[in-house]
Amino acid sequence: MEPPKEKLYVNADDAKTFVQAVLRGNGVQPDHAAIVADCLVQADLRGVDSHGINRIPSYMERIRQGVLDAKATPTLTQVTPVVAQVDGKNGFGFVAAHMGMARAIEMAREYGIGMVSVKHSNHFGMSAWVVQQALDAGMMSLVFTNSSPALPVWGGRSKLMGVSPLACGAPAGKEKPFILDMAPSVAARGKIYKAARRGEKIPLDWALDAEGKQTDDPNKALEGVMLPMGGPKGSALAIMMDVFSGVLSGSAFAGHVTNPYDPSKPADVGHFLVALKPDLFMSLDEFKERMDYLYRRVVGSDKMAGVDRIYYPGEIEELTREERLKTGIPYVEAEIQALDKEAERVGVDKIVVSRRV
Numbered sequence: 572m573e574p575p576k577e578k579l580y581v582n583a584d585d586a587k588t589f590v591q592a593v594l595r596g597n598g599v600q601p602d603h604a605a606i607v608a609d610c611l612v613q614a615d616l617r618g619v620d621s622h623g624i625n626r627i628p629s630y631m632e633r634i635r636q637g638v639l640d641a642k643a644t645p646t647l648t649q650v651t652p653v654v655a656q657v658d659g660k661n662g663f664g665f666v667a668a669h670m671g672m673a674r675a676i677e678m679a680r681e682y683g684i685g686m687v688s689v690k691h692s693n694h695f696g697m698s699a700w701v702v703q704q705a706l707d708a709g710m711m712s713l714v715f716t717n718s719s720p721a722l723p724v725w726g727g728r729s730k731l732m733g734v735s736p737l738a739c740g741a742p743a744g745k746e747k748p749f750i751l752d753m754a755p756s757v758a759a760r761g762k763i764y765k766a767a768r769r770g771e772k773i774p775l776d777w778a779l780d781a782e783g784k785q786t787d788d789p790n791k792a793l794e795g796v797m798l799p800m801g802g803p804k805g806s807a808l809a810i811m812m813d814v815f816s817g818v819l820s821g822s823a824f825a826g827h828v829t830n831p832y833d834p835s836k837p838a839d840v841g842h843f844l845v846a847l848k849p850d851l852f853m854s855l856d857e858f859k860e861r862m863d864y865l866y867r868r869v870v871g872s873d874k875m876a877g878v879d880r881i882y883y884p885g886e887i888e889e890l891t892r893e894e895r896l897k898t899g900i901p902y903v904e905a906e907i908q909a910l911d912k913e914a915e916r917v918g919v920d921k922i923v924v925s926r927r928v
């Protein structure tokens with residue numbers, strides 16, 4: 572399998588315009604289309620191409636099969652002054668989580684903390700966009716979701732838990748904010764889908780094939796299981812995401828969430844979102860100074876042999892974002908063709924490729 576060499580570059584604004592048009596063509600209301608497009612393009616800009624606009628064909632298939640409601644409007648119920656619940660009504664996870672984090676931020680502004688449980692939702696892609704939503708409002712955050720079975724529990728051999736990401740963030744002053752966004756597996760399953768799309772191999776420690784053997788073939792890996800990061804600890808984190816996102820919310824859990832690529836039934840994903848005001852225990856300036864000091868201590872740490880630079884969590888993605896805002900986002904021909912097929916189906920313009928390299 573030779574990876575395709577040519578990269579097709581698309582500017583972020585053109586990618587957003589394209590995604591919005593396809594979504595509106597599939598019956599999604601304009602303000603919801605804008606949220607979904609922004610979250611997907613943010614992922615591609617940050618180099619999280621596993622969770623960017625290439626997810627559009629699978630989401631549209633779910634709409635066509637009637638298992639994702641393009642026209643759903645989530646509802647919000649206030650439970651206590653600092654706790655709310657969103658019912659995603661089986662619409663886009665991006666829209667339900669965006670509404671949930673917006674409410675969590677409002678509660679945190681008033682009371683210091685806001686917690687929102689989201690039920691009957693769908694895949695919301697890269698968790699870091701929700702963390703960024705909180706950071707844009709000056710808030711710290713916790714962002715949990717569950718997802719479809721991909722990972723055996725420690726000692727088990729079949730898929731049970733999702734590779735459900737744990738994300739959190741905290742603002743800084745002059746330095747970069749802290750953004751941790753990690754699946755409890757060695758790598759997100761989306762990276763395997765991406766390798767399959769691009770005809771690339773995967774590292775041997777990511778997954779096992781259906782016979783339980785190591786494989787570098789992404790298609791064989793998708794038939795097998797993902798491997799947890801950190802052994803039993805990764806498995807435990809996946810269970811933790813299910814407790815907070817699935818059990819607590821009233822959504823599916825314990826292996827009953829549907830895969831975003833399976834258009835046979837609703838996904839019933841749950842999310843758990845917390846916004847926290849950073850100046851609860853000291854002034855905001857002092858908090859930010861302390862965050863800046865932490866950043867400098869981390870990136871200024873003594874380096875291991877062979878390491879050129881130490882990065883802060885979220886920093887590589889931020890540097891990629893800065894670069895891609897200038898260069899455009901690189902895709903491969905097969906990905907652009909799959910996206911253009913979605914445009915053709917609803918009679919909107921193809922995606923604008925600015926250059927091929």
Ligand SMILES: NC(=O)c1ccc[n+]([C@@H]2O[C@H](COP(=O)([O-])OP(=O)(O)OC[C@H]3O[C@@H](n4cnc5c(N)ncnc54)[C@H](O)[C@@H]3O)[C@@H](O)[C@H]2O)c1
Nearest residue numbers: 696697698718734736750751752753754758759882884885
């Ligand atoms: N919605 C879902 O159901 C779902 C499920 C799984 C994963 N995902 C998404 O997949 C994406 C990728 O997940 P992943 O676990 O493969 O991420 P990853 O392994 O690429 O990164 C995990 C974390 O480690 C940090 N990091 C990575 N390399 C670093 C380095 N050299 N120095 C310092 N920090 C570093 C990153 O900034 C990030 O915060 C995430 O955005 C996640 O939200 C979504």
Ligand SMILES: O=C(O)C[C@H](O)C(=O)O
Nearest residue numbers: 718734759760761762831
């Ligand atoms: O795509 C999935 O199956 C879930 C998640 O987005 C992942 O990358 O693992």
